[in-house]
Amino acid sequence: MTFEQWGKKYGFVLSVVVFFLIWALPTPVGMKVVQHKLLAIFGGAIIMWITIGVNFAVSTFITTVLLYFWVGNATSAVAKDGSLIHNAAFALSGFGSSSLWLLITGFVISIAMTRTGVAKRIALLIMKSLGRTPAGAIAASMMANFAIAPLTPSNTARTAAMLPIVEGIAAAYEAKPGKSNFGKALALSATFTSNITGSAFMTGTIPNPVAIGLIAAAAGGTAFTTWSYWALAAVPTNIVILAATLWLCLKLYPPEVKSLPGGLTYVDQQLAEMGPITLPEKKAIAYFALALILWSTDAIHKFDSSMVAFFVALLIFMPKIGVLEWRDTEKSLPWELFVYFGGVLTLSGVLMQTKSFEWLIKTGMAALGLESMGMMPLLIILLGFSIFSHAIWSTTTAMTGVMMPIYIGLAQALGFPIISFCMPLALMMAYALFLPFNTMGNIIMFGTGYYTVTEQVKASILLGLIIWGLWIVTAFTWWQWIGLL
Numbered sequence: 001m002t003f004e005q006w007g008k009k010y011g012f013v014l015s016v017v018v019f020f021l022i023w024a025l026p027t028p029v030g031m032k033v034v035q036h037k038l039l040a041i042f043g044g045a046i047i048m049w050i051t052i053g054v055n056f057a058v059s060t061f062i063t064t065v066l067l068y069f070w071v072g073n074a075t076s077a078v079a080k081d082g083s084l085i086h087n088a089a090f091a092l093s094g095f096g097s098s099s100l101w102l103l104i105t106g107f108v109i110s111i112a113m114t115r116t117g118v119a120k121r122i123a124l125l126i127m128k129s130l131g132r133t134p135a136g137a138i139a140a141s142m143m144a145n146f147a148i149a150p151l152t153p154s155n156t157a158r159t160a161a162m163l164p165i166v167e168g169i170a171a172a173y174e175a176k177p178g179k180s181n182f183g184k185a186l187a188l189s190a191t192f193t194s195n196i197t198g199s200a201f202m203t204g205t206i207p208n209p210v211a212i213g214l215i216a217a218a219a220g221g222t223a224f225t226t227w228s229y230w231a232l233a234a235v236p237t238n239i240v241i242l243a244a245t246l247w248l249c250l251k252l253y254p255p256e257v258k259s260l261p262g263g264l265t266y267v268d269q270q271l272a273e274m275g276p277i278t279l280p281e282k283k284a285i286a287y288f289a290l291a292l293i294l295w296s297t298d299a300i301h302k303f304d305s306s307m308v309a310f311f312v313a314l315l316i317f318m319p320k321i322g323v324l325e326w327r328d329t330e331k332s333l334p335w336e337l338f339v340y341f342g343g344v345l346t347l348s349g350v351l352m353q354t355k356s357f358e359w360l361i362k363t364g365m366a367a368l369g370l371e372s373m374g375m376m377p378l379l380i381i382l383l384g385f386s387i388f389s390h391a392i393w394s395t396t397t398a399m400t401g402v403m404m405p406i407y408i409g410l411a412q413a414l415g416f417p418i419i420s421f422c423m424p425l426a427l428m429m430a431y432a433l434f435l436p437f438n439t440m441g442n443i444i445m446f447g448t449g450y451y452t453v454t455e456q457v458k459a460s461i462l463l464g465l466i467i468w469g470l471w472i473v474t475a476f477t478w479w480q481w482i483g484l485l
Contacts, residue, residue, distance in 0.1 A: 004052070004437070011053020019044030028363075034076040035356040041066050042351060042405075049398035056397070057336040060343025067091040067350065074353050094345025097217070098306040102202075102209045104338055105309035106153040109291055111332050112316045112323050114161055116284040117274060119148045123165045124274075128267045134182050134255035135246070137169050141186065142193045142242055149197035149204045150295070151288055154334070155396070155430070159194045159441035166190045167448060168270065173257055177449035182255035187450035188459050189249045191433075193242060194441045198396075198430035200238040202230040202305065203295070206334075207400035209306075210341050211426035217345075218352050218408045219418035224484065227295040227305040233484055234427050237474045244466050252459055280323045287312050287323075337397060344401035351405055352412070361406075361413040375416045376485075379424060380475065382407070384468045386428035390438055400429045420485050424475065431467060433460040 001009075023040040027033060041063055048059045068091035072084040079085055094100065113119045123144035130140035145162055152158040166186060175183035198205030202212060208230070216225045223229055294301070294308040316322050386403065393399040404426065411421040432438035434457060436446040446456070479485045 007051030011051025015044040015047035018047050037071050038356045046402050056340035060339050063343050063347050064091050095342040097213050097345045102306035105313040106203045108313040110152045111329050112284050116280045118281050118284045119161050122147050124271050138186050138189050145193045146197050150201045153203045155194050155198050155205050155439050155441035159444045181253040183450035184253040185249040187448050191445040192245050199427050200234050202227045205430045207396045207429045211404045214348050214404050215422050217349050223299045224419045226298045228299045283323050348405040361409050383471050387431050387464050390432045391434040396432050
């Protein structure tokens, strides 16, 4: 029985057991009853999210019902007759977050890019320019992934979009699954790149807006929580990481071919089938450019990133000038994840509002004698922990929902600046490099058969160490130069 099968069978039961065990413990001295209740809910939720014992959206219904009917409000206030006051705004607070709506509208823009064929055309044109050598072909696929990452807020969607390009390149180089070194290097680099480009942009993967939403809720929205600042903090190092990824994959699996055997026939054939650029593609490119320009200058014009996405999505849907109708997106939008993130934002927000994590972390740090540890040593340790702990998670979604509130609580408990301490850790939430089950994107690329689990683990451990080292260097240089640390 696989972990996934075990989780579906026993995960929910285990989450209920953990919930009742935490609640059955005597409320410690100094802990409020509302904090005890919220930690019991969070403990059970962690088990649900890790095991996926229930659908992600269903987990939100469970936590929301408990928040309203059992916890009631942030202070456990009661009415004059002694009955608990039930506050719906308290139980649903995360659903009004701009970060949640950035996800939804960002997906609309992404669908427009893929439905019109723009994403595929961009990838093919980059391949045509660089794909005549093995190194160039791999670099081309990585650059194409990077180019569409700002408007593809899903590792899964981006990997799925790149899959036919990667398989086309492999076929052009006559790479045989499981036998070709070039195939291994190409497929592994594609797997890693989807995770790396997810870190580079706030809209590069679903957990990023959630992480920044939690940080902004705890510390307040500032220039440091904008789309442009995320890119400023993340893009330079991630470009270096992409170059290191290309070098590592070619070093571990040197291609057995030196040049493209049949030329760029596959790419030319695909471009010929697409024909000349269409009017919908031109419109999609214009909207893509508009979104990037407005997002990258949000620190100047002060427009919220989610409202920029709303505006661009409106243009995409508008009659005559648009490229999509609403029914084109209904089945493509991952409503399950949107409901889940609303629940995560709500639960995390009330945990921070009631200082539940702060109490728990202060107590734990004192017991371990770590309450005097400086911010930089602890941050460096947690950067590595965040990267390598991906190995045990089956989704970056669940990992972000669990870890970011803990990191924020840690900053609050130790008196660290929340943004300076937590934003670097938020950038690590995308690096699910290690095993196929860590993300659906990994599973998609693993399904090509070009590499084995052992080969992925070997390459990902080395790459994880490189990534950790590069971010440590960044912490002492670039992040300090731009005022993050």
